[in-house]
Amino acid sequence: MNRRLGVLISGRGSNLQALVDAIGDRRLDATIAVVISNRADAHGLGHARRAGIEALCLDHREARSRDEHDRSVARELQDRDVGLVCLAGYMRLVGAPLLKAFPDAILNIHPSLLPAFPGIDAPRQALGHGVKVTGVTVHFVTAELDNGPIVIQRTVPVMRDDTPDTLSARILAEEHRAYAEAVATVLDGGWRIEGRRFIVP
Ligand code: GAR
Numbered sequence: 001m002n003r004r005l006g007v008l009i010s011g012r013g014s015n016l017q018a019l020v021d022a023i024g025d026r027r028l029d030a031t032i033a034v035v036i037s038n039r040a041d042a043h044g045l046g047h048a049r050r051a052g053i054e055a056l057c058l059d060h061r062e063a064r065s066r067d068e069h070d071r072s073v074a075r076e077l078q079d080r081d082v083g084l085v086c087l088a089g090y091m092r093l094v095g096a097p098l099l100k101a102f103p104d105a106i107l108n109i110h111p112s113l114l115p116a117f118p119g120i121d122a123p124r125q126a127l128g129h130g131v132k133v134t135g136v137t138v139h140f141v142t143a144e145l146d147n148g149p150i151v152i153q154r155t156v157p158v159m160r161d162d163t164p165d166t167l168s169a170r171i172l173a174e175e176h177r178a179y180a181e182a183v184a185t186v187l188d189g190g191w192r193i194e195g196r197r198f199i200v201p
Pocket of ligand 1: 009010011012013014015016044088089090109110111118119120121122146172175
């Protein structure tokens with residue numbers, strides 16, 4: 001797998017910034033070839049441009065269909081010879097055109113221990129459910145939301161006085177460490193996927 005990353009975002013972009021920082025600190029041997037947002041107002045586009053990374057907006061509302069939007073995203077990534085796609089707060093389901101263009105080469109980060117609490121507001125879901133431990137999952141992307149073989153998980157304890165904001169902040173700090181580590185593991189290769197299992201010998 002080549003070490004050129006394409007990062008897809010929809011908003012704040014703190015996980016994108018964490019990848020930029022990990023590359024800068026040499027914890028992650030990779031290059032971010034392009035950042036693509038589906039929203040023009042995503043703050044992450046600014047993080048990318050300040051780091052000298054090409055940043056594009058492909059607004060899904062301007063595409064005629066979900067597939068057409070996914071084809072445009074895939075084309076921009078392929079034009080830049082991207083080897084691994086990293087979703088970083090990309091709040092869209094990934095459809096067949098993008099999955100086919102990057103088989104076993106799209107990662108997502110999610111703020112819970114999947115399969116618990118998929119979808120939006122995972123920290124709030126965790127608090128509402130009353131779990132005592134939650135965490136972070138980095139997984140390969142499939143057609144199903146927040147599903148796919150798990151690369152790494154990290155736990156985050158839930159404190160008695162946590163609010164959605166305090167819990168989210170601790171989970172996010174763990175996400176920032178975990179994403180760079182998971183991307184490095186995948187780029188290093190030597191792994192295989194058996195069923196749902198990601199196996200590093
Ligand atoms: C992160 O917590 C990420 O795990 C979550 O969105 C946030 C984006 O923050 N993603 C999902 O919930 C995906 N289902 P960021 O824009 O600051 O990286």
